Amino acid sequence: GKSKLWDLMKSHDSVAIIIHHIERRSLLFVRQFRPAVYFNRVYAGGEQEVPPVGTAIDGDPRLGLTVELCAGIVDKEKPLAEIAAEEVQEECGFNVSASDLERVSTFRTGVGTTGSMQTIFYAKVTEAMRLSKGGGNPAEGEYIETVEVPISQLYDFILDESIPKPTGCAFGVSWFLKEKLRPSFVE
């Protein structure tokens, strides 16, 4: 063999939840500011020189907004479904029970840099389960807004390039459209 040196980051595994609002016939997502996306968009194309570490960055903060599945990192010794249920409550304000979550699958994110694991769940919610308006945990510096997309607009939403979103969000929507609206697939 040949020895190789590789740059990588250790990063937390995560959970993400496809939240289906039954009565409103919609999926719920979260909009938040992502420093890495902001940085990447401000310095995209190499037109601006990248500043030294610690420099404040001036620019339109809206460039850093993404729309994603409700998600959270796995930083506790708890079953993944419990962490997922907590995130649904914290970010979107709905009381779901871990045992009501359906596990979709697990993927690798950032295969070139972090290689961490993301497990995706599916949750159904109704207005009776609403505890708060959500919004994340301000103590952790989270400012999160819930975004609702009607089922009829989901496919246009995932292909709309003006709304920055991760591939996991696009997959979650596609899975929902296939699995929950189309009962079976035969070639």
Added chain:
Amino acid sequence: GKSKLWDLMKSHDSVAIIIHHIERRSLLFVRQFRPAVYFNRVYAGGEQEVPPVGTAIDGDPRLGLTVELCAGIVDKEKPLAEIAAEEVQEECGFNVSASDLERVSTFRTGVGTTGSMQTIFYAKVTEAMRLSKGGGNPAEGEYIETVEVPISQLYDFILDESIPKPTGCAFGVSWFLKEKLRPSFVE
């Protein structure tokens, strides 16, 4: 406002291609060793102490194998479709023209760490377009194997957790199943 310090990595944007082999009724993917995934799986769960930078890692290298869409980083001043066409040839051995690629959409990958952009394309190939068996660029230390999945097995493939794969691969497959096999979606 409040000033915040954030750890992030500058990372290249990328292209990925859903390769549809028309005659064989299959999609083509690439299997490769991913150091970050390997590292993450060997040190998952924090049971082993993470070694200092530069340490050689002993373990089963198969833990680092992923199955992904054919993909490449954007490190040249060229249209994305041209870079994508080059990757199809280099990794999978098919001669496709940039103008024959269909652009699917653009997503953000690694929203928590790199915020880079991934543009996904769709390509149709036939045996007449085959130039080589692919395998990546050995000069760049790439050792890539082509993996073929018949259309009838695609959905099971994306949900099979024993095969580590990125969410982008799962989305690409879902998009293909919906867009190329089901002509329209009406709620």
